[in-house]
Amino acid sequence: MVPNKNKRAAIIYFPGRVDLKKLRSAVESVTTVSFWEPSLWLKTEASDTGAQQALRAIAQKATHIVVAGGDGTVRSVLEAVALSGAKVTVGIVPVGTGNVLARNLGIPLEDIRTQVQRALLGNAHWLDMGLARIILEDDTRVEMMFAVMAGMGFDAKVMLNTDPVRKRKLGWIAYAESGFKQLPMIYQKLSIQVDGRESRTVRVLTLLIGNVGWLPGNLSMMPDASLDDGLLDVAVIGPRRIWDWIDFWTRVTVGNNVVRTTRAGRKLLDATANVKTLENLTSKKIRVRPEDLVELQIDGDAVGLIKEVEFESVPRAVSVRS
Numbered sequence: 579m580v581p582n583k584n585k586r587a588a589i590i591y592f593p594g595r596v597d598l599k600k601l602r603s604a605v606e607s608v609t610t611v612s613f614w615e616p617s618l619w620l621k622t623e624a625s626d627t628g629a630q631q632a633l634r635a636i637a638q639k640a641t642h643i644v645v646a647g648g649d650g651t652v653r654s655v656l657e658a659v660a661l662s663g664a665k666v667t668v669g670i671v672p673v674g675t676g677n678v679l680a681r682n683l684g685i686p687l688e689d690i691r692t693q694v695q696r697a698l699l700g701n702a703h704w705l706d707m708g709l710a711r712i713i714l715e716d717d718t719r720v721e722m723m724f725a726v727m728a729g730m731g732f733d734a735k736v737m738l739n740t741d742p743v744r745k746r747k748l749g750w751i752a753y754a755e756s757g758f759k760q761l762p763m764i765y766q767k768l769s770i771q772v773d774g775r776e777s778r779t780v781r782v783l784t785l786l787i788g789n790v791g792w793l794p795g796n797l798s799m800m801p802d803a804s805l806d807d808g809l810l811d812v813a814v815i816g817p818r819r820i821w822d823w824i825d826f827w828t829r830v831t832v833g834n835n836v837v838r839t840t841r842a843g844r845k846l847l848d849a850t851a852n853v854k855t856l857e858n859l860t861s862k863k864i865r866v867r868p869e870d871l872v873e874l875q876i877d878g879d880a881v882g883l884i885k886e887v888e889f890e891s892v893p894r895a896v897s898v899r900s
């Protein structure tokens with residue numbers, strides 16, 4: 579048999595958290611049988627969290643990137659691939675417990691063989707990403723892309739306060755829990771402008787801008803978010819009183835999983851939604867100007883205090899296999 583000259587896998591992996599032996603055998607069971615070119619194995623470093631590895635893979639003519647890592651590694655790889663414009667597909671082998679993108683793509687969280695098969699042989703489909711144009715506290719401008727969601731205010735502060743081990747062990751949902759116990763509830767005044775329309779000022783605890791909607795534990799603050807509709811979903815969250823919180827938690831759990839599945843339930847939830855609990859919007863572009871400096875997180879990594887940020891959907895940014 580002649581080697582399959584067209585296909586080459588590059589595996590970008592987070593060394594401490596991957597069972598390399600199992601991963602290798604799963605990859606080889608696909609690439610050897612199909613006579614692919616020899617695979618590239620690129621591990622992430624503390625200073626190089628995936629982007630450089632993705633560019634190296636592209637330079638060495640990889641056609642299929644597999645990223646075995648957590649949300650941060652996945653974000654770095656997807657951003658680099660999206661910006662490169664290279665014709666390469668990305669598959670995800672979820673590691674750790676957050677894995678918000680993998681969950682939303684329906685990738686199984688156990689069973690490395692199935693994960694690898696889907697990453698290499700699954701159907702390729704386009705995925706939107708979010709782009710954040712950020713003005714930092716010191717007026718530096720940075721651009722970052724995200725696959726899952728960005729959060730401002732309380733949500734971002736929780737990311738700063740949760741220690742890495744806990745973050746790794748429990749995933750995103752740990753943040754909320756640790757946050758409620760340790761952090762004072764500070765409500766921020768934000769001026770938000772959606773798709774160039776008139777700005778509106780809201781007082782919120784947190785503002786979430788999502789590319790995907792479902793969080794671990796079947797929680798959703800944006801149940802209608804779709805990965806490929808060219809839109810970002812916005813959740814404006816500002817409960818103040820205990821009954822608002824009860825309403826909020828009911829909405830994100832039972833509300834979206836049970837009530838929302840019927841048309842009447844959906845109507846009821848939408849009609850009673852407002853910023854005192856949870857209000858959902860969709861937009862192509864949303865600009866946020868906080869009255870005071872506010873914390874920002876992107877796919878679970880704290881960015882720091884910012885002066886202003888504009889979020890835009892980048893439709894069909896990357897091709898993903900799942």
Ligand SMILES: [Mg+2]
Pocket residue numbers: 706788789803804805806807808809810811
């Ligand atoms: Mg969308």
